[in-house]
Amino acid sequence: MLKVPNHQVAGHQAGDGKLGPLVDDSGRFYKPLQGNKRGSNELAFYTSFSSNTRIPDHIRRFFPNFYGTQLVEASDGSGLQPHLVLQDLNFRRVKPSIMDIKIGSRTWAPQASEDYIHKCLKKDRETSSLPLGFRLSGFQIYQNRELGFWKPERTSFQSLPADEVKLLLRKLVSSNAYANLDSKPDCSFASIVYGGSTGILSQLLELKAWFEDQTIYHFYSSSVLIMYEKEFASNGKSPRAEIKLIDFAHVYEGQGVIDHNFLGGLCSLIKFISEILTIPDGCTTEASSKDIEKNQIYFENGTT
Incomplete structure (x- = not known):
């Protein structure tokens, strides 16, 4: 079940009919893929970065894990929309x-x-x-x-x-x-x-x-x-x-x-x-x- 993140401090936030990211209970973060060059550019970066063999492993740990894209129910009620599927950086953090x-x-x-x-x-x-x-x-x-x-x-x-x-x-x-x-x-x-x-x-x-x-x-x-x-x-x-x-x-x-x-x-x-x-x-x-x-x-x- 998708829900609004508890610990988001910046960026577009879901809730009250607004489009924003969602999380699930397995540690994944669903970020709406913006319908302009910003969205395609961010997807292109994650795709490039995840497969780039020139990135050292000790540097990869500073970036969220990328799991591709997925159609999920958008937080603003607009139906199924494409989302980037990323690592939930606050998964299992308490306070x-x-x-x-x-x-x-x-x-x-x-x-x-x-x-x-x-x-x-x-x-x-x-x-x-x-x-x-x-x-x-x-x-x-x-x-x-x-x-x-x-x-x-x-x-x-x-x-x-x-x-x-x-x-x-x-x-x-x-x-x-x-x-x-x-x-x-x-x-x-x-x-x-x-x-x-x-x-x-x-x-x-x-x-x-x-x-x-x-x-x-x-x-x-x-x-x-x-x-x-x-x-x-x-x-x-x-x-x-x-x-x-x-x-x-x-x-x-x-x-x-x-x-x-x-x-x-x-x-x-x-x-x-x-x-x-x-x-x-x-x-x-x-x-x-x-x-x-x-x-x-x-x-x-x-x-x-």
């Missing part, structure tokens, strides 16, 4: 804290129409995309059993300056992540979520290393999804900290050229997370020596 971060200072491709470029350029300038190289597209932060999730409207945070974006990245890994922006985050889970050999920073650095070489694809308006389980972290268990790349309606062939737009945004996000670990600025967490070393590597080899 995940999630952040969707759109990467790149430019969210439009040169191949796009003039009207679309103008629309995207306007939003890139009005949000943090242009100054920071990325913007927050949506998030939910699990607070506690009494308060549940903090999931604000996207319009309230997409245009925040750098210091407030960093504040939200701190709140994501804090035990006192309340909706009150004046509350000082304690970053008590930063070291086990962002840090460590398998943490978010390590995963981002691994992805960055691939983008420094890969010239197969150029990713425009794609996102990095950060996920972890705060309750697990609170109880001393593995927080299941993980990143995934999502949204590929605007991916084009790289034609032998490095994707500097995505790489630059990725480096900017790495810098923000590295500084939370290495320059706590009021947070209680201290960075490990390995995290500090990785941060130094970023500054030595970072790209524009």
Whole structure:
């Protein structure tokens, strides 16, 4: 039985007669195939990526599994419609804290129409995309059993300056992540979520290393999804900290050229997370020596 996802934080959402993705009980995510070039382009990317032997296995793990397409009953009541069948990234997660971060200072491709470029350029300038190289597209932060999730409207945070974006990245890994922006985050889970050999920073650095070489694809308006389980972290268990790349309606062939737009945004996000670990600025967490070393590597080899 298909149902509306419980933990979607960005993008088109199903419900109230609107077209959006659905999930089932077996761990699959059904994304409506848009009836324009975006839909065919995303399908072409997944088809190409899944069969491309030049993609290393350690990089494939950062992308959702692709199971083809299927006709299913659309969420808006329009009957059977084609959907991409993908991995449900939150399958069996209990109360995940999630952040969707759109990467790149430019969210439009040169191949796009003039009207679309103008629309995207306007939003890139009005949000943090242009100054920071990325913007927050949506998030939910699990607070506690009494308060549940903090999931604000996207319009309230997409245009925040750098210091407030960093504040939200701190709140994501804090035990006192309340909706009150004046509350000082304690970053008590930063070291086990962002840090460590398998943490978010390590995963981002691994992805960055691939983008420094890969010239197969150029990713425009794609996102990095950060996920972890705060309750697990609170109880001393593995927080299941993980990143995934999502949204590929605007991916084009790289034609032998490095994707500097995505790489630059990725480096900017790495810098923000590295500084939370290495320059706590009021947070209680201290960075490990390995995290500090990785941060130094970023500054030595970072790209524009």
